[in-house]
Amino acid sequence: MRIAINEALCSGHGRCYVLAPEVYTADDEGFVVQRGTEFDVPAELEEKARIGLEACPEGCISIVG
């Protein structure tokens, strides 16, 4: 699974890294570190990645592959 996080839409709600810290990380301001990037998620963390994606109020996380 490949995840993309839209940098412009992430506003730092923090749901992704609170619910799925194995996949998403907070920066010093509370945004997700990986915003504006695409990255691969190992098979064993795919479920976690989805939980973070589905809890995002902005809808800024998407599966791109």
Place this chain on the structure above:
Amino acid sequence: MTMSEVPTHVPGTCPVVHFDNSRTQPVGGYFQELDEMRELAPAVWNTFGQGFWVVTRFDDQRAAYQDYETFTSESIIAVDPNPQYMWIPTLVDGPDHTQYRRLLNGYFSPANVAKREEQNREIARKIIEELKAKGSCDLAHEFCGEFPTRAFFALAGFDQKDAPRMVELVTTIFDQMGNPDDHSAQAAAAGEISEYFAKLLEDRRANPRDPSTDLASHLLTCTFNGEPLTQETLLNILGVIILAGLDTMKCQLGYSFYHLATFPEDRQRILDDPSLIPSFVEESLRYYTIVQPARKLGKDVEFAGCPMKKGEMVLLDLAQSCRDPEAFPEADKFIIDRQNNKHLAFGPGAHRCMGSHLARQELVVAIEEWHKAIPNYELTNTEPLTEHGGQRGVNSIPVRWDI
């Protein structure tokens, strides 16, 4: 009750409502009316005050909040399209807004807020211990009002003795918010808040404190476009933060306790399994959303099926999106362990509530600590409990317990 004519550009396909947000009514009344309005249409015209649009559904609300060029924050109160005040960063958009938020985000970040958790637990325990011996209290004020105020004052480094007066002033401002006719009491209260912070800043300039635990000292180290923040900006930011930080938490925590006091079976679930409290808090934020920001149109736009004109106000009441069945299965049910709870209670877009991380921690801490000390309590009201508009909140939650 103020009412306005329907403008001629509102077509017959866009329903017209008269929704008065300044009433007191039985708890849940506002949520039911807002649900009904959402079912009526994606956008309606409200004749209350000077008249404004209401965009009612999840996808449209989110798109509006995320498009600050069309839906500007020049005013965020539906009945006050031309504010005679400036709120920083609330009424600022675009790159300037981003720059202001960068000065403040760190202070309210999850990492910085986490450092205060133990302190906040102690604050909660102290209030609860004092109340416990009484055998009864009004939860809405004596705990849900008191705890977040003390926790906020501790986080910001303000003197606790000043908290009661600041709460009065903030309450005055919010009480007037649904009233389109009279802003005089609001202006007087804002003036007194400003004087208070002017004195505080004078003190911190003379005696700087640790900027990681003292908000005024932190702001005095900040720069905007390379220059230190002006006195006007400093006063403005502090005033806005206290406005945003006190009544909101009181109202939100009040609804959480209203729910736990009214539905003992749900209370029993969190008593049996306290690890459910964080998801209870999220569901409570979704089901009882209190904040109702508006935006001012920066250009003409056809949106949610209606022709909206530059300069008009658009109410984006977050309870309507948070309870939208298109976005949440069984949206009308309170589901403690709801999954995928992507609620918008803290507002989407760049103006996402800056205090959201603090708010979430306080909500969890308050509910955990209360139920460790006083797990069993019951409502003692003889008349139905009521809620107020403006910023929604339960007026009173009288409970008793065995000592």
